[in-house]
Amino acid sequence: MAIIGSRGRTTAPLPPAQSDELTRPEAAAEAGLTVVNWIDERAQLSQGLRWMMFRKVPKGINWAYTLGSATMFAFLNQAVTGVFLAMYYRPSVTGGAYQSTRNIIDNVFLGQFVLSMHLYGAYLMIVLIFLHMARVFFFGAYKYPRELSWIIGVVLLILTLAMGFTGYLLPFDQRSYWATIVGVNINGTAPFLGPYISDFLRGGPEFGATTLSRFYAIHMMLIPGLMAALIGFHLYLVMKLGISAPPWLKAQEPEVAIEKVEV
Amino acid sequence: MNQAEKEQYLREYALLKNEGKPFFPYAVAKDAIMAVIVMAVIMLLSLLFGAELGPAVNPTTTTYVPRPDWYFFFLFELLRVMRNAPKLTDMATIGLPTLMMIGLFLLPLYDRSPERLITRRPVALAAGIATILCMAYLTYTGAEVGSPNQLVLPIPAGLTKAQKATFLAGEIIVGESGCEGCHEIGTYGNNGPGPLLTHIGSILRPGGIASTLKNPTAPMPSFAGLAKSSPKKFEELVQFLSMLHYKSSSWTG
Numbered sequence: 045m046a047i048i049g050s051r052g053r054t055t056a057p058l059p060p061a062q063s064d065e066l067t068r069p070e071a072a073a074e075a076g077l078t079v080v081n082w083i084d085e086r087a088q089l090s091q092g093l094r095w096m097m098f099r100k101v102p103k104g105i106n107w108a109y110t111l112g113s114a115t116m117f118a119f120l121n122q123a124v125t126g127v128f129l130a131m132y133y134r135p136s137v138t139g140g141a142y143q144s145t146r147n148i149i150d151n152v153f154l155g156q157f158v159l160s161m162h163l164y165g166a167y168l169m170i171v172l173i174f175l176h177m178a179r180v181f182f183f184g185a186y187k188y189p190r191e192l193s194w195i196i197g198v199v200l201l202i203l204t205l206a207m208g209f210t211g212y213l214l215p216f217d218q219r220s221y222w223a224t225i226v227g228v229n230i231n232g233t234a235p236f237l238g239p240y241i242s243d244f245l246r247g248g249p250e251f252g253a254t255t256l257s258r259f260y261a262i263h264m265m266l267i268p269g270l271m272a273a274l275i276g277f278h279l280y281l282v283m284k285l286g287i288s289a290p291p292w293l294k295a296q297e298p299e300v301a302i303e304k305v306e307v
Numbered sequence: 308m309n310q311a312e313k314e315q316y317l318r319e320y321a322l323l324k325n326e327g328k329p330f331f332p333y334a335v336a337k338d339a340i341m342a343v344i345v346m347a348v349i350m351l352l353s354l355l356f357g358a359e360l361g362p363a364v365n366p367t368t369t370t371y372v373p374r375p376d377w378y379f380f381f382l383f384e385l386l387r388v389m390r391n392a393p394k395l396t397d398m399a400t401i402g403l404p405t406l407m408m409i410g411l412f413l414l415p416l417y418d419r420s421p422e423r424l425i426t427r428r429p430v431a432l433a434a435g436i437a438t439i440l441c442m443a444y445l446t447y448t449g450a451e452v453g454s455p456n457q458l459v460l461p462i463p464a465g466l467t468k469a470q471k472a473t474f475l476a477g478e479i480i481v482g483e484s485g486c487e488g489c490h491e492i493g494t495y496g497n498n499g500p501g502p503l504l505t506h507i508g509s510i511l512r513p514g515g516i517a518s519t520l521k522n523p524t525a526p527m528p529s530f531a532g533l534a535k536s537s538p539k540k541f542e543e544l545v546q547f548l549s550m551l552h553y554k555s556s557s558w559t560g
Contacts, residue, residue, distance in 0.1 A: 100330070101329070102324045103328075110341035121345070142360075146360055156357055156358065157354070160358040165349050172345070184428065186415045187421070187423060189317070198412045215360055217364060223376075226528060229526035229527070233526070295322035
């Protein structure tokens with residue numbers, strides 16, 4: 045037995061020869077890898093992605109730090125539900141706007157649900173953006189070197205509120221119509237620029253067909269495009285500068301000199 | 308922060324970062340859980356409350372009290388707070404919010420102290436809490452304000468039968484036009500942002516009332532549409548308002 049055992053390693057029969065043909069899942073995985081490699085050979089994204097995913101976040105990061113990404117997630121919800129609503133909505137004052145909204149609620153499959161998600165997504169986004177801002181304010185996270193991230197964040201807050209204002213008119217019921225008239229009138233009382241802003245929003249001195257299509261274009265194209273670009277820049281700065289550490293943590297002086305500090 | 312403080316911060320931050328964990332999977336996991344919660348809350352609210360559509364737009368009637376969505380209540384309430392100082396209305400509507408936005412925008416440029424711990428930043432702590440309390444209070448009072456559409460006033464003495472009919476018709480028009488959303492008439496309506504109407508008849512002549520209704524001071528919506536579509540209703544509204552001579556002492560409604 046011992047002899048056989050000692051010789052067994054060399055004489056044991058080879059495992060069943062692997063056939064060159066791949067099974068289907070293997071082939072699919074192989075093909076997928078090939079596609080990824082083909083793209084990466086040209087775009088060379090993997091290094092950056094690896095850096096992004098495996099960069100360190102400072103110690104002490106807690107749940108309050110998820111408010112920013114939660115706000116972005118609410119924005120994504122707005123974008124996706126907004127696209128579906130745009131498929132059915134018609135910005136026409138002669139009944140189209142109101143009737144298409146009614147159609148979304150009454151007839152379109154899951155229409156009321158998607159419209160409600162757009163509404164409550166907006167509410168939640170506004171709540172989250174204020175919570176995120178409060179976190180950054182009270183943690184002093186807007187200070188050097190993250191001043192620019194804060195400034196872009198304030199612009200994003202203003203744009204979010206502008207989305208709320210322009211979106212309120214689109215269902216074109218009594219409430220949205222009269223509230224928007226009052227809102228535009230309030231804008232008009234601003235010194236110097238006020239009347240011009242009001243005329244721009246209305247598309248003329250009177251509230252009419254141009255006003256609705258203007259609000260629609262601003263709500264669907266101008267502001268979302270700006271916001272997407274600014275969110276991208278905001279995220280770039282977060283990654284480049286690193287997530288701020290909780291202010292109550294003090295760095296431990298290392299006992300041995302750190303040879304390489306990743307920043 | 309001066310150069311030395313900047314370098315000090317970057318050094319301490321690098322140490323804290325070095326002690327930290329990689330973004331993936333630790334931070335990503337928390338963000339993903341939060342994303343699921345956000346989505347679940349949105350869906351739950353949608354299923355529970357849904358979105359509703361009011362009556363279709365009718366520019367010729369003002370049968371709706373113009374109310375913004377709840378996140379603009381604090382701006383709308385500023386109008387009411389500032390009602391006693393008409394010269395400062397512009398400040399309330401545009402000036403104050405603009406100043407606050409500029410203040411927020413420039414925050415990192417004027418607050419340059421290196422201290423980050425909130426307990427050692429008394430001014431920032433006080434300002435932050437004061438802002439939150441003010442906004443919460445204004446939002447709360449804005450939500451509390453109803454949209455009354457009823458008006459039953461004691462009929463003034465010495466009216467002819469026709470005038471009495473006009474008076475009663477006017478009450479209904481004021482009620483359905485949502486005037487009370489912004490104006491106080493006796494014990495009815497909200498005290499602001501619009502001026503008191505209890506004795507508007509003693510202040511303005513009918514012609515003045517009519518032209519104010521057609522070309523009102525912002526933010527009040529214009530009643531020119533009503534004047535065009537149903538001149539009779541508009542005339543009744545003007546006549547009714549010019550009959551309001553109540554004094555607060557003689558008020559019995």
